[in-house]
Amino acid sequence: MKTITITQAAAGAGGHLACGTGNGTIGSVVIDSRQAEKETLFVAIKGERQDGHDFAEAAARQGCRAFLLSREDVIRKLADTCPDAEIIAVEDTVKGLQELSRWYLSQFHPIKVAVTGSTGKTSTKEMTAAVLSRKYKTVKNEGNLNNELGLPLTIFKVDETTEAAVFEMGMSSFGEIHLLADIVRPDVAVITNVGTSHIEFLKTRENIQKAKMEVTDFFGQDNVLIVNSDNDFLNLSAVSRYVNLRKKEDPSYGGGFRLITAGEMGRQDIVISNVDDMGEEGITFQLAWKGEKQKFTVPLPGRHNAHNAMLAVGVGLQFGVSLGEASRALRSLEATSRRLVIEAAGEYKLIDDSYKSSPESIAAAVDVLEHVSGGRKVAILADILELGEQSEPLHRQSGRAAAAGGVQLLIACGPEARFMADAAVQWHREQGKDEAEIERAVLYFPQREQLQEQLPSLLQPGDVILVKGSNGMKMSLIEEQIRGMKAKEQ
Numbered sequence: 001m002k003t004i005t006i007t008q009a010a011a012g013a014g015g016h017l018a019c020g021t022g023n024g025t026i027g028s029v030v031i032d033s034r035q036a037e038k039e040t041l042f043v044a045i046k047g048e049r050q051d052g053h054d055f056a057e058a059a060a061r062q063g064c065r066a067f068l069l070s071r072e073d074v075i076r077k078l079a080d081t082c083p084d085a086e087i088i089a090v091e092d093t094v095k096g097l098q099e100l101s102r103w104y105l106s107q108f109h110p111i112k113v114a115v116t117g118s119t120g121k122t123s124t125k126e127m128t129a130a131v132l133s134r135k136y137k138t139v140k141n142e143g144n145l146n147n148e149l150g151l152p153l154t155i156f157k158v159d160e161t162t163e164a165a166v167f168e169m170g171m172s173s174f175g176e177i178h179l180l181a182d183i184v185r186p187d188v189a190v191i192t193n194v195g196t197s198h199i200e201f202l203k204t205r206e207n208i209q210k211a212k213m214e215v216t217d218f219f220g221q222d223n224v225l226i227v228n229s230d231n232d233f234l235n236l237s238a239v240s241r242y243v244n245l246r247k248k249e250d251p252s253y254g255g256g257f258r259l260i261t262a263g264e265m266g267r268q269d270i271v272i273s274n275v276d277d278m279g280e281e282g283i284t285f286q287l288a289w290k291g292e293k294q295k296f297t298v299p300l301p302g303r304h305n306a307h308n309a310m311l312a313v314g315v316g317l318q319f320g321v322s323l324g325e326a327s328r329a330l331r332s333l334e335a336t337s338r339r340l341v342i343e344a345a346g347e348y349k350l351i352d353d354s355y356k357s358s359p360e361s362i363a364a365a366v367d368v369l370e371h372v373s374g375g376r377k378v379a380i381l382a383d384i385l386e387l388g389e390q391s392e393p394l395h396r397q398s399g400r401a402a403a404a405g406g407v408q409l410l411i412a413c414g415p416e417a418r419f420m421a422d423a424a425v426q427w428h429r430e431q432g433k434d435e436a437e438i439e440r441a442v443l444y445f446p447q448r449e450q451l452q453e454q455l456p457s458l459l460q461p462g463d464v465i466l467v468k469g470s471n472g473m474k475m476s477l478i479e480e481q482i483r484g485m486k487a488k489e490q
Contacts, residue, residue, distance in 0.1 A: 117192025382469025
């Protein structure tokens with residue numbers, strides 16, 4: 001972060017100096033009081049469980065002297081207990097943080113890329129940053145800091161040396177992408193797909209498409225949208241239909257951006273072909289663009305990552321990164337933690353994909369499981385959260401996909417996962433298997449604790465084990481147990 005003064009920060013945040021001279025400087029911005037120190041601006045955020053204002057004094061004891069606060073009682077008390085504190089007062093600290101990040105980013109002129117989609121956002125963001133880094137000094141979100149707080153914090157990583165910035169944008173309802181796009185004003189945006197994540201709140205995939213397309217709300221004719229047009233809500237006709245309807249509803253919507261389509265079905269601007277899934281060794285594929293062809297090798301598992309890479313390469317092409325340069329950039333990628341990371345675990349092989357879940361990502365993970373070398377293919381799948389009224393049919397869809405995808409033992413865990421188990425059982429019956437075979441192929445546990453108790457007796461040496469579920473299901477505990485079994489055996 002480029003150092004700024006308290007006075008500049010107050011103006012940027014839309015607040016006023018409630019205490020101090022305004023001459024102090026800020027070299028970083030945090031919302032966690034434990035990270036607050038000298039020349040740090042501590043922004044007190046009121047959350048569902050805790051109010052950051054309650055930790056302002058603790059931040060001061062650690063040497064922090066710059067604060068963005070909204071509670072008058074805390075401002076008065078801190079001014080008394082820490083006379084040299086510089087306090088910026090705002091009505092809403094979340095909005096203040098966002099406005100400050102908007103002002104701060106406006107001081108620089110890097111290439112700005114937004115990445116969103118129902119699945120694949122983080123992997124595509126990582127790949128896009130890797131591709132752009134071949135030619136530009138690039139910053140990106142760390143982990144999944146992609147929401148109303150995480151994205152502003154990412155912006156403060158930009159400084160005068162930054163040449164490109166890649167911003168992952170997440171959402172669960174209307175207006176969230178609009179806000180983030182308004183702050184960033186991206187030059188190029190990527191939409192990976194339109195699936196069923198967060199359908200509990202948005203009800204239909206049509207609404208999910210609308211929410212994702214908010215990334216274009218501030219686009220003009222110089223902007224570019226790159227999409228995976230193999231997705232039924234992102235092909236040329238679907239995007240054109242959205243733009244035309246949006247213009248009728250909102251005459252101020254420009255919609256005059258340039259669309260780059262990428263995929264393997266139909267006529268695309270970027271064409272992907274010859275995708276080869278080599279299991280834990282990664283993937284190979286070929287991309288064609290304006291008559292040029294290039295083979296790619298990416299050390300990440302899963303065909304879906306070929307399509308994520310295709311989009312990242314598309315971004316690079318807009319800024320002078322050639323197919324050959326992009327190919328070299330993607331050869332050395334590493335898997336993101338808890339997203340299809342394959343590891344040895346004693347006598348087992350573990351595929352860690354426990355961070356989050358959706359029907360689309362389950363299908364992709366099962367495809368990876370099928371191609372990983374080893375013994376029996378085991379999938380431990382927990383509830384997919386935030387599916388609302390679509391929960392039963394989408395869990396059934398996932399259970400059927402697992403059974404049809406070559407999973408030899410499906411262990412379904414959680415109240416909603418019973419629908420996965422039911423659908424898998426039905427699929428096996430349709431294949432003519434007897435009940436004894438089915439009982440060995442599909443198991444169901446209503447609670448994670450019940451599964452943990454019996455897990456050691458269910459696994460066999462050589463098993464390749466996929467663990468996946470929404471983060472709230474805490475399936476990372478199952479992975480820790482499997483790793484612990486590894487340590488015990490060794």
